[in-house]
Amino acid sequence: MRWPPRSSNSERDGDEKRRPVSWEDKLNATDWSHYTDPRTLIPTLLLTTTILMSVRVYRSYLRRIPEATHIRPGFFRKRSLFGTVARVGDADNFHLFHQPGGRLAGWGWLPGRKIPEKRTDLKGKTIHVRLAGIDAPEGAHFGKPPQPYSAEALEWLKNYILNRRVRAYIYKRDQYERVVATVWVRRFLFRRDVGKEMLRAGLATVYEAKKGAEFGDFEENYRKAEAKAKRKKRGMWKGNPQDYESPRDYKIRTAATTETK
Structure with a gap:
């Protein structure tokens, strides 16, 4: 009696790569700690606020x-x-x-x-x-x-x-x-x-x-x-x-x- 050949490790890895990954899986896999780090978050908020305020001042007073x-x-x-x-x-x-x-x-x-x-x-x-x-x-x-x-x-x-x-x-x-x-x-x-x-x-x-x-x-x-x-x-x-x-x-x-x- 002959047994079916076993799949190699490389074949299993290929199957896993071909398996579709959902959007939720990608979202959960993202490392959000970098974006919520105060050293990144605070400068981003300050820059965004400055840009918005500059546009408003220009439109109201300098345009x-x-x-x-x-x-x-x-x-x-x-x-x-x-x-x-x-x-x-x-x-x-x-x-x-x-x-x-x-x-x-x-x-x-x-x-x-x-x-x-x-x-x-x-x-x-x-x-x-x-x-x-x-x-x-x-x-x-x-x-x-x-x-x-x-x-x-x-x-x-x-x-x-x-x-x-x-x-x-x-x-x-x-x-x-x-x-x-x-x-x-x-x-x-x-x-x-x-x-x-x-x-x-x-x-x-x-x-x-x-x-x-x-x-x-x-x-x-x-x-x-x-x-x-x-x-x-x-x-x-x-x-x-x-x-x-x-x-x-x-x-x-x-x-x-x-x-x-």
């Missing part, structure tokens, strides 16, 4: 915002924008080149961190800002004649903020895709509210729209500044009060005239 439409809704009434006034449009609005972090972030001295010199290069790269709480005399638009003192108001605003660094505390985006904001600028080492200073000069009135007016916490101060300019007969208050027409009344009248043509 340059090119236009008003790129401002996230959560920024309004919580954040301010710092930058240089690149262009003044009308007497109560301007274009801001956002420079997050200011000079500490390299703006003005690091390569690639300068404002484009040509106006064409600024297209699509500035935030249109509307001064909150004030209304300046209207210039000539769409065939309408300019309002008295509109040229003086525009020249005043250019001299006061053009090419200067300002900080804008933003409230909302209006129907013209402008950011409505209280704007501050440093003049002779003092921080000045641009809207309030314009009211004091008699070259703007307190914004009197029935809805959508924004003042921040400064409405009372603005009304006092306007009243003082009236008493002192500054700017647009110099003439006969009977001949005075507010920017709001002017816009209503000219709009009605345009509709009837």
